Amino acid sequence: MTGCVYLVGSGPGNPELLTVKARRLIEESDVVLHDTLPGPEILDSIPETKREDVGKRAGGEWTPQEYTNRRLVELAEEGKTVVRLKGGDPFVFGRGGEEAEHLAEHGIDVEYVPGVTSAIAGPGVAGIPVTHRDHASSVSFVTGHEDPTKDESAIDWAALAATGGTIVVLMGVGKLPMYTDELVSAGMAPETPVALVERATWPNQRVALGTLGTIVDVRDERGIEPPAVTVIGDVAATRAEVAEFLRNDAESEETET
Structure with a gap:
């Protein structure tokens, strides 16, 4: 059989x-x-x-x-x-x-x-909701690792920049400079909050905070590596309000720039 x-x-x-x-x-x-x-x-x-x-x-x-x-x-x-x-x-x-x-x-x-997707769980364990009534009424999930055989990217970063919602990038640590530049060029403010959540829910989870303009330097300074989730949008800044009280965040290391 x-x-x-x-x-x-x-x-x-x-x-x-x-x-x-x-x-x-x-x-x-x-x-x-x-x-x-x-x-x-x-x-x-x-x-x-x-x-x-x-x-x-x-x-x-x-x-x-x-x-x-x-x-x-x-x-x-x-x-x-x-x-x-x-x-x-x-x-x-x-x-x-x-x-x-x-x-x-x-x-x-x-x-x-089905499994719990890290696109939601990764930001969540870092105290970052991907949607929030005051900050984001929509969320876009994007891969940072497209098929390398494609002639061109299928991701319209300019359209994403115009949505006004949260952008969550999976498998995007290596290409972080590319898409942060694309979003800024499309009109998204360099001061837009960004969070990187490395190895979310693992014992060695780390969180790094920055902005579109600084997050690449933060990544390099902290040595953030895959697997990590990138969260772009105002919701990333809400972590500061709850981080002190996150029981599942006790072992994470944080950098803010």
Whole structure:
């Protein structure tokens, strides 16, 4: 019998934010193909005998998507129950849609299991709501890591600058100078608050605050690295009002410029 593939979101990395269904499927599965973003505590809880690392690391080693697609089909055709474990949510810049289509093309049953997306959880644990009645009535989620084979970017930074809402960029630490310049050139004020939340919900979470005009220097001074979420907009400044009282923020380091 052909097996089934579960596209599972692990949330932002804290094991307590893994859903009950995700944990059950991981325990019942024969194989877990995982990215690097589920977080060390979650990955360490999975027996090494059934873990396969197919992750991608910015500027480092990476597993081609074609290999991952092929491996999912191979395992399912062997009758295995497979968990494809992704950071955040599989369908929020996680290529879950592509994998689901590939599995369907090969006649493999697939089930989507939602996860807490870091696009909301990352800012949230830093005391930053992505929407706020006084500051932002809309939020745009943007990838900072588009398909490198594209002839040109599909992101209209000028349109985003004109929305007046919050902009959340995932996987965008490396390209921070590019899109902050684009937003300022499009008319967004250089004084617009910006926050970088590195390894949100992990034990070594860090938060760095700045503005469109200063955040690149802040990133470099603090050595902020992926995985990190960028939050652009007035909501980023609200952290200052609640940071002292954030119980899940006790170990984060903060820089403000």
